Amino acid sequence: MPTLASQGETIRLQPATRRSRRFAGPWTYLFLAPAVLLFVVFIAYPIVWVACQSFFSEDRDHTASFVGLETYWAVLGDPVFWIVVRNMVLWGLITIPVQMLIGGTVAYFIERHTNAWRGFFRTMFFLPVVTSVSVISLVWVQIYAPYYGIGQEYLRHFGIIMASSPIGDPSTAIYALILVNIWQWTGFSMLMYVAGIANLPTEVLDAARVDGARGLRLAWSIIIPMLMPVTKSLLLLGIIGTLQTFPVVQLMTGGGPNHASEVFGTYVFRTSFVLGDTGKGATISVIVLVLALILSLVQIVYLGADLAPSGHKEESR
Template sequence: MRAGSAIAAVKRRSASRASRLYLFVLPATLLFVVFIAYPILWVAGQSLYVGTSAGAVFAGLANYTTVLGDPTFWTVVRNMFLWGVFTIPVQMLIGGVLAYFIERHTHALRGFFRTMFFLPVVTSVSVISLVWVQIYAPYYGIAQEYLKHVGIVMATSPIGDPKSAIYALIIVNIWQWTGFSMLMYIAGIANLPTEVLDAARIDGAKGWRLAVHVIVPMLAPATKSLLLLGVIGTLQTFPIVHLMTGGGPNRASEVFGTFIFKQSFVLGDTGSGAALSVIVLVIALALSLIQIAVLGARLTPAGRQRP
């Protein structure tokens, strides 16, 4: 009997402790509901209406069919695909190589190189856009000044040609964000267990073999994180495109961010802007789930994972 009451008392205490623990989750839950869940639901609701806020009329899925029937939407999908396919692997590759050489082959100037390559990440996008517009400018531009010494004359600006505009913007994005990939890999390399590296060296692995067969696989968590962040970053692309081309010429470099902005704020068509936002949300969710399902959710640096 005494044992039974003791168990009951423990259970009561445990239940009370559990309910107290829920209180700790409350602030984060409230913030999530107010700043994330409610806006998402509000936007989803708006996507079902057409007209202005004062005279909005329920239109069901009309905004979705309009958006999906708009050729610009498919230009945007193509641009986003190109953006993701080029920026994510190239940034990871260059960032990884930089991290490897900085961490393993520089000593006194390590801090200097880390800072220099990371500088574009913390530079204002407005400044980056202004500088790259000048770099790309033919005839009077910065690149042209150097190219003329080897007899090359730029006839057009890469961002002024519908065929090359998106690629020109992708190059700027890679230039800006490679430093972030580098930093992630530097953190990964710094966390590599030295005993594994020493064992590999004793087994005769060095140079290229050590990098490709030992270090790269052990940096998989950093790679997965960069992949996930890269996909999300791709879908969130806005300032560089808005400032450099405005989505032009003739919508050739439009991305989801600029398309949503134009529909909602320039054209005042809040309904289709909201429908586009919901579509982007669904795409982002689906891609994230696929990545987690395929690659796993282990995103912590190697050797630091909790058991």
């Protein structure tokens, strides 16, 4: 019954063009338009602008002159820049693992060992995330305050007496800020792990239990490895979050004392808006941007691009 095709060639491609009119015609590109427009105007254009600007220097009479990489060398030669780098490294190295550890542990016990109180715990530990960061900052300033802050009061019970506020001391300021950040964002790690744990396939956990894994053993050899996607997302989000750090520092120390707690946010803010040095501000912006892209790329190359909550795999399809 089958006969060979002869007219096959002549009508090729015609179907696709005609049928496209109604369901998937060119007009459907309008679906992409709003997001792309936002991106071009408010993300891409500023980036290009700032990149160009970083090669210019503005004089007193508002004429810009091309200076090439000069501002870059100036920024790299600025000791404050290196304090910022050190602070950012400290920030990332401390906050990310600590948040994962506390958040993960809390999530594990909430999900596996509570029932009636589960919703309550989930909500309460997340509250700092939804508390306005500017409020948090002022509350912690009060906590850290000497004489009347409860932080100092509690430390006294352990025999630690500080003469001044930890955020007023250059050697402790950054750690004091990191503590606030950990306090605020651990709830986020917790909730991500909660989602991950709640969605673990029960068959695998049952199989592990049949194999005799229980308690810590189960957590260590089954649950933690299976939560890797969440951990990867948290790492990526943590690094981006570290580079975003601004409000806590700006409100609690302003980057001081004497630049001891300076981060990229405050550094850019001070240079661009307080000192009004657009060229240098632009250069720092570009450096932060490049750093962020490199860190993200390194991570995506080594760990894959798990980004969405609970490790949706985007690159897998």
